[in-house]
Amino acid sequence: MQLLLEQSDQIIAEVLLALNHGLALKTLARFKKDRKKAILAALPSSRSEQWTLNLHYPMNTVGRLMEKPVGIFAPDVTVKQAVEQLRKMVKEAFITYGYVTDQQGKLRGVLVMRDVLLASPSQRVSEIMLKDPFSLAPRMSVQDAIRGVWNKHFPVYPVCDEEGKLIGLARGYALFEEQNTRISAQAGAMVGVEKGDRLSTPWFRSFKFRHPWLQINLLTAFLAAAVVGTFEETIGQVVVLAAFLPVLAGQSGNTGCQALAVALRGLTLGDLKKDKENFLLTKEAWLGFLNGTFVGVVAALGMYAYAASQAHPQAPMLAFVVF
Numbered sequence: 001m002q003l004l005l006e007q008s009d010q011i012i013a014e015v016l017l018a019l020n021h022g023l024a025l026k027t028l029a030r031f032k033k034d035r036k037k038a039i040l041a042a043l044p045s046s047r048s049e050q051w052t053l054n055l056h057y058p059m060n061t062v063g064r065l066m067e068k069p070v071g072i073f074a075p076d077v078t079v080k081q082a083v084e085q086l087r088k089m090v091k092e093a094f095i096t097y098g099y100v101t102d103q104q105g106k107l108r109g110v111l112v113m114r115d116v117l118l119a120s121p122s123q124r125v126s127e128i129m130l131k132d133p134f135s136l137a138p139r140m141s142v143q144d145a146i147r148g149v150w151n152k153h154f155p156v157y158p159v160c161d162e163e164g165k166l167i168g169l170a171r172g173y174a175l176f177e178e179q180n181t182r183i184s185a186q187a188g189a190m191v192g193v194e195k196g197d198r199l200s201t202p203w204f205r206s207f208k209f210r211h212p213w214l215q216i217n218l219l220t221a222f223l224a225a226a227v228v229g230t231f232e233e234t235i236g237q238v239v240v241l242a243a244f245l246p247v248l249a250g251q252s253g254n255t256g257c258q259a260l261a262v263a264l265r266g267l268t269l270g271d272l273k274k275d276k277e278n279f280l281l282t283k284e285a286w287l288g289f290l291n292g293t294f295v296g297v298v299a300a301l302g303m304y305a306y307a308a309s310q311a312h313p314q315a316p317m318l319a320f321v322v323f
Contacts, residue, residue, distance in 0.1 A: 009035070013042035022065055022174055025054050053167070062145050063138030065178060066159045066168030071095040073125050075108060080121035086094070096156045100129045105165040109133060135160045136170055142178045148174065158304055224249075238314075240307050244322055246301060255291055259284040296323040 004012050004027070007246045016024040016039070028051065036055075040048045050068045057063025065297060070093040073082050082098065089095055098111030109129030119128045136145050149157060149172065157175075159168040201209075228235070228245065235241050263280065266272040272280065300323035307315035 009038045009042045012039050017043070017047070020174075021067060022178055025051060025064055026059075029055060029059070050168075057138050060142050061138065061177075061180070062140045062142065062159055063168070065142070065174045066138065066170045069099060069158070069166050069169050071098040071111075072166065073098055073100050075100055075102065075124065075126035075129075077125050078121065079116060079123050079125060080117045081129070082116060082125050083121075086116075096131075098125070099158060099166055100125050101166050104163075107133060107135060107160050107164060107166040108149050110158070128260045133158060135166075137161070138167060142175060143169070145175055146179050236320065238312075239320060240310060240312060242302075243306065244303060245298070247302075248322070251295055251299070255288055259288070295307070297323065298314075 004015065007015075016028060019027065028039065031039060040052060046068065054064050054066065071086065071089060073085070075086075086095065086098070094309060097113070098116065099107060100109040101107055108188065109126065109131050110133040111125055111129050115128045116125075134149075134152065134154075136148065138159055138161060140148075145157075153172065155172050156167055157170045157172065159170050161167050262284075263272070265321035266280070300319040303322040304315050307318045311316065
């Protein structure tokens with residue numbers, strides 16, 4: 001991004017055209033308003049209009065990922081006419097399906113190329129189109145869109161506004177690519193790594209991403225140390241307890257990470273429905289109790305064996321404390 005800022009608007013426009021649709025828009029959105037306007041002006045008019053429309057929608061929505069609709073036909077066009085038009089269209093765009101719209105631009109049906117190939121040249125496209133086609137809304141989040149297309153696996157999805165007008169196309173790979181990017185960032189989010197922190201990120205930017213989390217983590221570590229310090233006299237009298245402090249901290253931390261991982265997965269896949277938060281909390285609390293009980297038994301046996309080997313007179317009590 002820093003390298004692009006030093007380039008002319010024309011060069012930036014050429015670079016953006018070479019990137020995939022989603023990445024180009026993310027990059028363009030980071031420029032200031034005046035510079036963004038100048039870059040859009042340097043783009044081909046059709047691309048400029050489409051990207052201006054894309055930027056009108058929030059981040060992580062279908063509207064940001066949609067492309068210009070192509071392969072559009074009126075209902076009364078014959079198959080022969082549609083094929084002739086398609087031969088010209090495919091020279092300029094990658095077309096998977098045809099779309100039938102009325103005079104107001106509302107989507108009425110989808111044309112599958114196999115049906116076009118097998119139809120009679122004199123038939124109208126309205127006779128062979130798939131009626132009431134599935135479509136996405138531009139303000140729909142990528143996560144909601146993924147849930148909606150989970151069992152469909154179409155290569156391209158039409159995008160229609162509130163009035164049913166066809167305003168764009170969302171390619172299936174672009175939706176899943178965006179979702180995969182978000183999922184890949186979850187593991188980092190658990191330890192304070194921003195999704196923008198990549199292998200190619202400059203060291204100073206990575207430092208700004210990661211350091212605040214470490215300071216917060218240090219504060220919580222101080223709080224934990226203060227709790228341990230409260231029992232300093234007890235630990236001083238029963239030194240064997242100090243050997244098991246890392247064990248207890250590690251087990252409790254791992255249990256928490258398991259619950260967090262499942263919760264994040266549920267949020268990503270849409271398993272966590274509204275008003276189900278109490279159920280999740282109760283379930284994870286019960287699992288924590290069960291895991292703590294069974295792991296506690298093994299840890300208690302370990303403490304008893306360790307304390308007994310040191311000939312400690314209160315080995316059973318120490319085992320109970322660890323349990």
